[in-house]
Amino acid sequence: MTRRKPVNLAKAARTTTFYILVVGVAAAMLLPVYFIVSLSFLSVREAYSYPLPLVPALETHFKLTPGKRGYLVSVYDRIEGAYESVLDTKELQKMSEYMRYQLATPVTIEDLEQQVARLETEDEVYFTRRRNLLANYQTFFGVAGYNAVPALIRSLQICALTIVISLSIGGMAGYAFARYVFKGKDLLKFSVLFVRMYPGVAIALPMIKILANMNFYDRPIGLSLVYSIGNIALTVWITASIFMGIPESLEEAAQVFGASKARAFLRITLPLALPGLAAAAMYAFLGAWNETVAAIILTTFNPTFSVVVFQTVLGSVGQVNLAAAGGMAMALPAVIFTFFIRRYIHQMWGGVTV
């Protein structure tokens, strides 16, 4: 005979409250993110309507009627629930451009000619066209004034250089930290703290001159040298914990079988440490990718991607949706990399076991 377990009301209530809390916190964290994602897909017209639509429209409904100056174009407004006239013109070229840039709906001139021809027999012409959801991104990357594409390439170069510098220099020290006892070990450990104690801006200012002397000013290598300062310390921490997790006896065993120390390291330890090293690399990537302060100070004509986004946001009075698209383009790689290294971030802070 099976008996139903008695329902523990107090426990059920506690569990429910707990999950409500978890969902509440998650919502508070995600709501702003949702809105900026949504905003980055809105057309200019939508982005300046109020209240803002909760989801971007997938298509635009047009209505054409004879107008005073030519043809009156009206657009269906989802919030008002009615058609609103937006443009009155005879020139189809202008009409097509308006639709492409203000409504993010590409409509060709031939298409418009056909619709206009229908006005000969009908009083009102309705038609619906698919929206170009990526319009803001295309504008952001496509308009030369923003210089987004060269800046993006520069940022990637900086990230790659930062990874190479901090992983090679920091990784060696991390290995020493994990395997040897030596003087100054504590100093190395606390370097994470003390290199941050002196403000980043304070380093960046004299770096202008130092980098200029080395002929590195306003070039990717210069910034990556600055970014590596903080990243090396972090890499030492991360790689030390990785190498500590790989038993030294494995290396010794290889040496017993006649491998040299270096060979044992290359063939045994390094492959085992590879996933952890990849995480350290992504960490360095995130640091270099997100950094804005030193990038603003240490670039003049060759800004990084973060500086370009910063400037777009700063001057965003006339282009909220573009600022959102820029912000998203910046956030996406950061979030993806965080997803890959989430386990290591937990580990670094003492191993949250989930």
Add this chain to the structure above:
Amino acid sequence: MTAIARRNAKTWRKLGKKAVPYLLVLPVALYYAAFWLRPVLISVINSFTSDAGRFTLENFSLVLREESFLPALRNTTVFVVFSVTLEFLGALSLALLINRKFKGAGFFLFLAMIPMALPAAAVGAMWITGFTAHGWINSLLQYVGLLAEGGKIYWLVGSHAKLMTLMIIIDAWQVIPSVMIILLAGLQNIPPEVQEAGYVFGGNYRQVLRKITLPLLAPTIQTAMILRLISAIQVWLIVVLILGYSRMPFLVERVVYYTKEVDLLYIANEMAGGYTMIVAIVVSLAALFYLRVSGAFKRARE
């Protein structure tokens, strides 16, 4: 081969073995010397020298005489005190509440990392589009019925205290989840038996929290808070993105303002240098003060 030569070779090999860790650490030391210590020294020396190359305190007196210095110092202090306190309490209570295994915990922790992963410019874009009068926050309030149709709240207009509160909330939004992750990691490292023992001896939740959990968590709290303190003093980007330069001066905001915005001003360099040094001093003092008050030195000696 003579015996002496053999012995020599042996000592050399021994020495060589001893030198390995130092050789491995040497690049880090050189790097820090070239790209950390050197700029630090240059900036310290620069802030105390005049154009003629003599010792001077002129840079500092220039900064102290600037009318936005006191507001900047005040704003920074208020921001640091309130934001660090709020972030600590918020993150600690969240971490204590969530400190158990539950379904979807891994995913939840990943979500908590998103605000931390977002670049400052993206966070700025997020909130500037939210706080404008026709932004998404007002729109959302309208959809849920908290705001009359067509009504607007002018978030970015109004008193100093209101704007400061907004800045603190925005900073907390980004920081609380990351501090929570750190504290949660510390909490989960405390063996459950220790807390159970506290209950067995008749302690209630608050007593166990105060006498057992928090003391054991102290090193973690300390690491998290010192990192927060250091970066809270250096706040500027989010302020500039939302309010623009000079509207609400902060110490580091002044540095960037003088280096990038008015860099052609004849005293721009002096101002930036003076402010930089003041920030460096404030950060170091705050960090040392915090370490002292939180008893880190005592623990290190034990």
